[in-house]
Amino acid sequence: MTVNNIDKLAEELERQELEAPTGIASPQVYSQLLAIYLYQNDLPNAKFLWKRVPASIKASTPELAQIWAVGQHLWKSDFSLVYKTLNSVNWSESVAEIMSNVQVVVRQRAVELISKAYSSITLENVQEMTGLLPDVCVQACIEKGWGVDADTKMVYPVREVKEMGAPPSSEDQLYKLTDFVSFLEN
Structure with a gap:
């Protein structure tokens, strides 16, 4: 699953949630959307989604609570519990690929963090x-x-070491400065 596909799926799931006939989406929509938010490292939206999921769906969908447990561990940057939770659950077919990708991107972010810090x-x-x-x-x-x-x-x-792009030309810098001074004068 590519990032582009994940973004499109997220948009579709958000649309399904908004357009649900009773105002309540299916447990699968909530599960997939929550997993995608974790994949995208969008923890604030994951938290708000969790808060708006009806209690009846939370109670009847244990997998949803397990996805949220991963989110809570990510929120606390408790990597060992993130991996432990990810590996201890047999994810349903609807979220298995997304949760597998969550593990990959969390690992990539951790490696990047280690490299920088x-x-x-x-x-x-x-x-x-x-x-x-x-x-x-x-x-x-x-x-x-x-x-x-x-x-x-x-x-x-x-x-x-990330290669820096070419610095802006003198003309570009002069244009931006002129535009900024003009903005300040008006």
């Missing part, structure tokens, strides 16, 4: 933040080009 971190913390087993974690760190000291069990992440 740490010059050194324990292997145990990397495992906790990525949900990877020790051997897999070491191999993944090495593949990323990070240093791994087996004796001290420390990982030395390398910050990803």
Whole structure:
């Protein structure tokens, strides 16, 4: 499932929720939409969706509560519980692919966070933040080009260097400055 498809599905599910004949969408719509919000890292919308789901649907749909449990762990940045919850549930067919993608993007965000925030971190913390087993974690760190000291069990992440685009031309800067000064004068 691509990001573009997920965005389209989210729009469709939001439309279905708004246009539900009784004002209450189906449990599947709520489950899928909540899972997509987690995938998109849109925790505020996930929280508001959870609050507006009728209590009767929450009570009759345990999977919905499990999806929300993942959201709560994400909200608290408790990565170990995120992975534990994701891996302990047999997700229904309607949300299985989305929840699998949630795990992938959470791991990617964790790796990016580690790369930006740490010059050194324990292997145990990397495992906790990525949900990877020790051997897999070491191999993944090495593949990323990070240093791994087996004796001290420390990982030395390398910050990803993103290429900067060409700086704006002098004419573009002058135009923006002129536009701004004109705005201030009016």
